[in-house]
Amino acid sequence: MFNGSLIGPGFPNQLIQKDTHLFVVLDELWAEQQNHPIVYNYYYVSHALKYFYLSSKIPENQFNTTKEYFLTDFYNYQHSMSQQLNKLQKGMYYTYPYMDFFSHQKVITIKSPVYSNNEIVGDIGVDIPVKSLIKSITLPKKLKSSLNFYLYNINKNQKIEIYDGYSSHLLPPxxxxxxxxxxTLIFADISPWFFVSFAIKITILCISLLIIINYMNVVLKRHKFQKQRYQLEAYTDLLTGLFNRRVMDTIIKDIVTENNNKSQPTAIIIFDANDFKIINDTYGHNIGDLALKHISSTINDMTRDSDICIRLGGDEFCIVLPNANLEQALVMADRLELAIFSGYFCHYNIKISISTGCTVIEKNETLHNALVRADKILYRNKKNKAENKKALQRQLNNYIFKSPPKFPKEE
Incomplete structure (x- = not known):
């Protein structure tokens, strides 16, 4: 221990050893970089126990390693708890060049937060001095001597020199x-004289760089596409292509909140297929799947782009209609019932009908409560349909099977 900090490889006390298992990793990195031309400073900062573990080539007497470090604005600004959430979600991030508190050098830091019980308890990172960055650029001497490197901060309109390879005012770089x-942008100003004298070599180099950049771009786009596809699959029902229940806690919740803030209505239509079990039992599940696809395709054809169509499970479906009132939802429900029942969906020439329940999400009402209310309306409508169907059937039976009328005999 050195004034509340650990410097270089060594054996910390038992209390600190219980805090993390990162010391062994840092010491291995420290040993590995001894022969490296760039001076990396690996470190771990414990926000809980307030100590700083550092693995560095720089002698310890060059570091201002006091416990007062944890009371400085620099510490409060640099730790991960002060960073934006989108930075932390990537797992690691790097900073704009700044003056290091300990070594008093301008460095770029690559950091990663360390979590315990879903809370940030420390930061692990590596400081790279800006002056040493040029050592990692392995280019021919003639090309290197014709380059100027610098960083540019867009927000602060600030320029930080990294390397000056040439100075000429005859031709603009x-x-x-x-x-x-x-x-942050990283700039490389190339001397035009180099292009004149080494046009062929530069062309080959530029083509190589473009190939590498294009390859990296293709890889990044591929990963981005795969990520989007996985996210889409996580929220998509594979049979019908509609959204699944997972969107309720993410997309739908955000839309309802936004509409409530704008005092705009959000309507819900819940519906399911009538006698769907009879179709499955009579014709098989393959025909039942065709019925579900028929319902989903009809939904897609008749809804707006802003409407969100969801398969809740089985033969239950839901449509969320942003900026729609109850009257508009009832009209849409009637149109859906008619359109779905009007079409045949398989070679057996059978039809399927649906029952619907409509409601509007009230202000400050949870999505769950609105769904429960719509569900009750659905089953009330379904019950009424069943009773009306039975009454109609009784009337038909009475008409068909009643006794023929009797006429008086002729004398």
Missing amino acids: IPVHTHLNKQ
Whole structure:
């Protein structure tokens, strides 16, 4: 221990050893980078026990390692708990160049928060001095001597020099840049004289760089597409292609909250298939699946792009209609019932009908309560349909099977 900090490889006391198992990893990294030309400073900061474990080539007497570090604004600004959530969700992030509190050098830090019980208890990271970045650029000497490297902060309109390879005011330099993050650009100013004298070599190099960048871009797009596909699959019902129940706690919840804040209505239509079990038992589950696909395709054809169509499970479906009132929902429900019953969906020439329940989510009402209310309306409508069907059947039976009328005999 050195004024509340651990410097370099060593054996911390038992209390700190119980705090984390990262010391062994840091010491192995420290040993590995001894022969590396770039001076990396690996470290772990414990926010809980307030200590700083550092593995570095720089002698310990060059570090201002006091316990007062944990009371400084620098500490409060640098730890992960002060960072934006989208940065932390990526698992690691890197900072804009800043003056290090300990080594008094301008560094870029790559950090990753350390969690315990879903809370950030520390940060593990590596400090890379800005001046040493140029050592990692392995280019021919002639090309290196024709380059200027610097970082540019878009928000602060600030330029940080990394390397000056040439200085010439006869011809303006050719700038090449890429985004380090949303706020930071890394620039490489190339001397035009180099293109004149080594046009062929530069062309080959640029083509190689473009191939690498294009390859990286293709890989990133592929990963992005795969991520989007996995997310879509997680929220999609495989049989019908509609959303599944998972959207209730994410997309739907956000839409309802936004509409409530804007005092705009959000209507819900819940419906299920009538006598769906009879179709499955009579014709088989394959025909039952065709019936569900017929219902889902009809829904897709008749709803707006802003409407969210969901298969709740089995033969139960739900449609969320943003900016729609109860009257509009009832009209949509009637149209759906008619359209679904009007079409045949398999070679047996059978039809399927649905029963619906409509409601509007009230202000400050939970989505769950609105769904329960719509569900009750659905089953009340279904019960009324069944009773009306039975009454009609009785009337038909009385008409068909009643005794023929008797006429008086002729004398």
